[in-house]
Each structure stands twice: as C-alpha cells, then as structure tokens.
Amino acid sequence: MTAPSPQGPVDASLTPRYAGIATFAKLPRIEEVPAADIAVVGVPFDSGVSFRPGARFGPAHVREASRLLRPYNPAQDASPFALKQVVDAGDISANPFSLDEAVRAVEEAATELGERVDKIVTIGGDHTIALPLLRAINKKHGPVAVLHFDAHLDTWDTYFGAPTTHGTPFRRASEEGLIDMTASMHGGIRGPLYGKGDLEDDARLGFQIVTTEFVEEHGVPATLERIRRRVGDKPLYISIDIDVLDPAHAPGTGTPEAGGLTSRELLRILRGLADLNIVGADVVEVAPAYDHAQITAVAASHVVYELITAMAARG
Numbered sequence: 001m002t003a004p005s006p007q008g009p010v011d012a013s014l015t016p017r018y019a020g021i022a023t024f025a026k027l028p029r030i031e032e033v034p035a036a037d038i039a040v041v042g043v044p045f046d047s048g049v050s051f052r053p054g055a056r057f058g059p060a061h062v063r064e065a066s067r068l069l070r071p072y073n074p075a076q077d078a079s080p081f082a083l084k085q086v087v088d089a090g091d092i093s094a095n096p097f098s099l100d101e102a103v104r105a106v107e108e109a110a111t112e113l114g115e116r117v118d119k120i121v122t123i124g125g126d127h128t129i130a131l132p133l134l135r136a137i138n139k140k141h142g143p144v145a146v147l148h149f150d151a152h153l154d155t156w157d158t159y160f161g162a163p164t165t166h167g168t169p170f171r172r173a174s175e176e177g178l179i180d181m182t183a184s185m186h187g188g189i190r191g192p193l194y195g196k197g198d199l200e201d202d203a204r205l206g207f208q209i210v211t212t213e214f215v216e217e218h219g220v221p222a223t224l225e226r227i228r229r230r231v232g233d234k235p236l237y238i239s240i241d242i243d244v245l246d247p248a249h250a251p252g253t254g255t256p257e258a259g260g261l262t263s264r265e266l267l268r269i270l271r272g273l274a275d276l277n278i279v280g281a282d283v284v285e286v287a288p289a290y291d292h293a294q295i296t297a298v299a300a301s302h303v304v305y306e307l308i309t310a311m312a313a314r315g
C-alpha cells in the first residue's frame, strides 16, 4: 500500500519543532496523503477510571511531547517514517456521558480505520478502550496474543456492578474469546491485590505473568526470553498502560504504584520484541494533570515511537 516515497514528518531544520499543530511526531494527517500503512489515533476518553480521572487529555499531551522525536531510530536501525507511510488519524470521538456508547464508537472507528491502514497505534484514554480495540482487531486477525504491560492485571470482574471499566478489559476480552489463551501475557505486574484469588482468576482467563520483580531479579534478556517463548509468531496485540513505569518515570497517570519499571527497561523490552508479529498496539492512561515537565508524556511518546518502528521494520 505504501506510496513510492512516504511523506515524512515536518522537516525540523526548516520549521521549528515547537511551531505548528501537534500531530504525532509532526507526521502528516491521514487526509493529507493518498494512502497510509500505519496510523496513530487518539481516544480522549476516561469515563472508565476507578481513581484519578484525566486520561481524556492524554492524546493531546502525548502529541505535544512527541514533537521532539526524530526520524531515524538508531536502537532499531530503522527510519520508520521512510519505510512506511505513517500518519496521524486524529481522535476518535467517544461520548463522555455514555460508556457503552463510547465503547461502541471506539470499536466502530477502529474497525473503519483498520480497513484503511494495515496497523494502528492508539493513544488513550483510559484502559477501558482496550476492549473495543481488541474487538476491532479480532475482525481482522481473529483471537490475538495479548501482551499487556501494566502495574495491574486489569482482569477484575466488576466495579460497583459495572462490567466495563479500566480495570476489567482483559477479563471481558478473554470471556468473549478475543485473546489467544495459549499466548497471552502480562508484563510489569506489581503492587497489592484484593486477594490471591485475583491471580488464580487471571491464570484461568489465559494469562501468564512476568512481574516487575522478575525483571529486576533476572534482567531484560531473561524477560524477553519468557515473553518470546509464550507469544511465538502469533499475531500480537501490545497494550501498554503507562503505569507499568515507576511513578518516577510516569507520575502522570491514574493509578500509580511504587516500584515499577524504568522507561529505559520498557523501551529495551519493546526493542527486543520488534521482530514479532505485532498487529496493533495501544498506549493508555497518560493523565497530564498529574504530570510535570512532560515526564510521562515524553516516556509515552517514545514508547509509541518504538512500537511504530517495530511495525514499520517488520513490514
């Protein structure tokens, strides 16, 4: 689908990075190119949060911080925006007063966008949106391996009787048969749970866990080996809750937990998975009201950049 020569980001040697409208990485908008391979899309939505609100402002905040990204990624030895036509597809309009309607709108918009481009990286928004995004990607790929980076399991059942929240998307996805239960995994899990039963439920729903403690104890190479053994070459959806990072690296988020990964560790893990069959991804739970100096948004923008590079380089 790629045009002979993809239209890249605005040239920062001719226009200052801080000038102009902040599309992701100063990439063209989807309307500005004849066809696109990879789209970044925002979902400004946080009606599913259980604690601090504010992730509805995440997409705009991550785009602002992404102005400084440059077109060559030495860590993966690739120029993603030259390999593929990457675009910013704007934001999906999600009703803040009806969670069910918002979830439907996200599924519909992601399905439509998925017909126009090969791959989508979504910027949230709270983690509720992973459910409609997985519903959409199932229409293209069937059940996918889910690699979910998060402090939390997000396989809880209900809050206040509500089945669709930012703490429940992966239980619903498993129940609906959207995930490959032989190839799915959480990375970076840590912090207190309601009880040991949470872990038993989680395993029953089809997930294995690499904890933050495992990463600290055994390092990134052993972590990668466990993930790669589990996922294999299955179609892989990567969902990244920015709270997988320590609050020192990502203070701007809704449910922070002490003792998390560094941004350096997360970026290194993603680079180590770049040759896997990544079919879609999201980066969620950036809440700018608790961010300062764009710490969280800078981390999130680099995470999105590594995901795009991996998608572009594998083809």
Ligand SMILES: [Mn+2]
Pocket: 127, 150, 152, 154, 166, 241, 285
């Ligand atoms: Mn989450």
